[in-house]
Amino acid sequence: MHTRIRPNQITVISIAVGIVGGLLFSVGSYAATSAGALLFLFSTILDGCDGELARLTYRESRTGALLDVVGDNAPPHVDGFAEVASRMDASGVAAIEINLSCPNLDGVPYALDPVLSGDVVQAVRACTRLPISAKLSSDARPISAVAASVAEAGADWVVVSNTVMGAAIDPETRRPALSGLIGGYSGGPIRPIAVRSVLEIAKDVPGLPIVGCGGVSNGPHVVEFLLAGASAVAIGSIHFKTPRIAKSMTKDINRYMARHDVASVEQLIGAYEPW
Numbered sequence: 246m247h248t249r250i251r252p253n254q255i256t257v258i259s260i261a262v263g264i265v266g267g268l269l270f271s272v273g274s275y276a277a278t279s280a281g282a283l284l285f286l287f288s289t290i291l292d293g294c295d296g297e298l299a300r301l302t303y304r305e306s307r308t309g310a311l312l313d314v315v316g317d318n319a320p321p322h323v324d325g326f327a328e329v330a331s332r333m334d335a336s337g338v339a340a341i342e343i344n345l346s347c348p349n350l351d352g353v354p355y356a357l358d359p360v361l362s363g364d365v366v367q368a369v370r371a372c373t374r375l376p377i378s379a380k381l382s383s384d385a386r387p388i389s390a391v392a393a394s395v396a397e398a399g400a401d402w403v404v405v406s407n408t409v410m411g412a413a414i415d416p417e418t419r420r421p422a423l424s425g426l427i428g429g430y431s432g433g434p435i436r437p438i439a440v441r442s443v444l445e446i447a448k449d450v451p452g453l454p455i456v457g458c459g460g461v462s463n464g465p466h467v468v469e470f471l472l473a474g475a476s477a478v479a480i481g482s483i484h485f486k487t488p489r490i491a492k493s494m495t496k497d498i499n500r501y502m503a504r505h506d507v508a509s510v511e512q513l514i515g516a517y518e519p520w
């Protein structure tokens with residue numbers, strides 16, 4: 246293959262385009278964010294070409310490989326969310342949930358910072374007209390500030406919440422339960438924490454739909470989240486133990502509604518009785 250273009254030139258152009266895209270994201274307007282998303286997409290396409298060209302023209306080099314790694318990390322990380330959202334949009338999915346709160350990655354989860362969380366949601370919003378939600382962390386204080394920020398940035402609803410940071414050590418072996426020592430805990434013990442988060446967001450950000458999540462393992466737990474202000478409920482860890490749990494939960498909820506003369510689940514949303 247004969248071409249005067251060198252692979253490293255493509256890598257440098259790809260980095261420059263990615264950085265300009267990132268800078269446009271930081272401007273904040275809809276037009277600038279949309280342009281930023283397009284430029285970032287273009288930069289990822291270029292990023293896929295340099296290595297191929299190097300192989301086809303026998304110009305692979307250590308400098309080129311190093312430059313490629315630098316390029317992958319130079320643009321701001323929000324661009325990565327925008328790229329994935331663009332691809333998901335094109336794939337025909339019905340909605341996109343943005344996990345801002347993964348506890349197992351390096352660095353601080355986006356969900357602990359209202360500004361970073363808003364930036365990510367804004368970047369994704371600029372790439373798609375699909376409904377989008379943001380998955381938050383109960384570790385954020387105050388979580389309402391993060392919820393308000395993502396709502397303003399264009400999230401249609403929030404999922405509250407992801408796992409809660411914790412640790413456990415076995416006295417017999419003296420080993421931590423998690424290989425990383427500290428990490429995300431799920432299941433029953435986190436339910437009161439997640440319910441508290443739902444209550445706070447329902448009070449502080451009225452009108453923002455909430456999907457409650459954390460420690461749900463039966464119908465009354467679902468009702469608890471609804472009463473706190475969630476309009477839907479997600480179920481995680483209990484599926485590992487009882488994969489078909491949703492069926493018995495639905496029965497529980499129907500029995501509860503019959504017993505309390507509730508005609509529609511919607512009547513339960515935010516309907517807790519204060520002391």
Ligand SMILES: Cc1cc2nc3c(=O)[nH]c(=O)nc-3n(C[C@H](O)[C@H](O)[C@H](O)COP(=O)(O)O)c2cc1C
Nearest residue numbers: 344380406407408431432458459460461480481482
């Ligand atoms: C093993 C495991 C893997 C998980 N992976 C993800 C994930 O990839 N993305 C995500 O948003 N949440 C993930 N979560 C969080 C759950 O979706 C859920 O928000 C959390 O566990 C609290 O709900 P639960 O107590 O019903 O499990 C994971 C949880 C567990 C236990």
